[in-house]
Amino acid sequence: MFDSRFTGFGIRELGIGKPMSKKTALSVKDLSVVFDDENNSIHALENISFNIRAREFVCFLGPSGSGKTTLLRLIANLIKPTTGEVNFMFGHPPKIGMVFQQPNLMPWRSVLDNIKLPLELENDVHAHEKALDMIRLVGLTGFEDSLPRDLSGGMAQRVGLARGLIHDPDLLLLDEPFASLDALTRERMWTELSNIWQAKQKTVIMVTHSINESLFLADRVFVLTQRPGKIKLDMPVDLPRPRKDDIRYTSQFGKLAKKLRSAIE
C-alpha cells in the first residue's frame, strides 16, 4: 500500500488529500493537576486549555518533568484532574488506543494475542483476522506466534503500535513511544507511523521531547513549560505531506525547529 509507485494514487484513494476536519474532537478546559504527597504538593499541570480537531496529529513537546505524561493519562481517564475538564465530542466513553514508553506487552501472550487484546475486551468475533491484517500493516508477518521476549525493541514497539490501533480507536495516545529505541530504528518508525496515520486517519496526541520527531509527524505542536506545565507555544506545522526523510534538511523545517528550540527553556 505504501509502495512508492502507488503513493500518488493511494493518497487520493485514502482521502489523504482532503483538508483536515474542522470538527473539534477533544476540548480541554482549564486543566490543573496537583499531586498531594505526605508533606508537600506538586503542581504537575496548570491552566491547560486547547482544542483538537478530528484527524489532527498533535504533539506535546516539553522537557522531562513538564507533565507531558500526566496530561496523556488525564486524557486517557487514568487519573482525574484537580480542576478543569476533558470533553470528548465523539464516543461516550471514547475508544482510546494507547502506546507507552516501553512496549508494555503481556509477556505470556504471543505477538498475535497481544495485538488481539483490545478486540477480545470488546468480544469481537473477527479479532483473529483483524489482528493478522494489523500484523501485515506493521510489518511483523512471520512473527505472529513469537513471544515478546524474542522481539527486538523496534519490533516490540511495533506490536504496541498495532495493539493501539487495532480496535479502531477514536483517539490514539502516544507516550514517547520511540524514546527507548536506537536512533536508526526510531527514524524508521517515524516514517512507518506517518504512513499508518495517513492510512488510518486517526486523531493522535503524542508527547515527546524530540523536536525532530514532533515536526516530522505533527500537524500542530504545543510546547509545555517546566513544572508546573503550562502551554507556552501553539504552533501549526505547515510542512507538506507525505513527509519523507529528507524533509529535515529543508529551510522550512529548520525555521520551525528553531522556533520550537527557543520556546523550550
Place this chain on the structure above:
Amino acid sequence: MPRPYEKIMKTSLSRLLGILSILLFIPLWELIVRASNLPKFILPSPMDVWTRFLKSLNDGSLLYHTSITFFEVLLGLLAGTLFATIVGYMLAKSKTLEKILSPYLVASQAIPVVAIAPLLVIWLGDGILSKVVICALIVFFPVLINTIVGVRAVSSPLYDLMNSLGANRLQILLKLEIPASLPVLLGGLRIGATLSVIGAIVGELVSADRGLGFLLQLGDFQYDTSMVFVAVFMLIALALLLYGMVTLLERRFLRWMK
C-alpha cells in the same frame, strides 16, 4: 549456548545420576541390615518390605488406604488453595482489610497444625472431613502469601493499558491479574502440595480407621515394621505425584517463561 546434543547429553546425564543414587540406596540399605544383624521388627531388609508391599497390594488394602489419603490430600489442597487465593486476592487489593486480618493470619501460623489437629477431630469427627480441613489449613498460608505477592507484583503499566481500553473488573482479573501472578501462585501451590500430605497424615495419626496414617500406626502397634516402611514409601510416592502434577501445570501454563 550449548549445542542441542550437548544439552540432551547434559539432561540425560543428570537424570542418570538421579536414578543411580536411588539404585545405590537399596544395596546400601541391604548392607546395613546384614552388617548390623538387627531383628526384622526394628530394621526390615529391602526384600522384606518388597514382600510386604506385594502382599498388601494383592489383598487390596494398600490401594484402599492410599486412595483414602490421596482423596483427603487432593480435596484439602483444592479447598485450601481456593480459599487462600480468594482471601489473598482481597488482601492484595485492600490495605485496610490486610491491616484488620493480618494479626489473625500471623497468629494462626504461630500455632502448629499438630496442636490443633486433635481439636479439629473432636469438632468435626474422625472421618474424612477433619483430615480435609487439616490439609486445607496447612496449605492455606503458603498459597495465601504467594497470592498476595503475585497480585501485588502485577505491572502497573499493564493496569494502565487495561484501564485505557475500558476493561471491567472481571476482564482485568481474567486477562491480566491471573496470568501475571500465575508463576508465583503455582510456586505457592508447589509448597502447598507437599505440605498437604503432611496435613492428612497428622490428621490420620490423631484418629482414623483408614488411610496411610492409619496403616502406619497399625504397623507400629503390631510390630509390623515392614508395613510402616511400605506406608512411608507410599507417602513419598503421593507427595512426588502431587509435585509432578504441579510441575505439569507449570509446563502447561508457564511455557512463556522458559
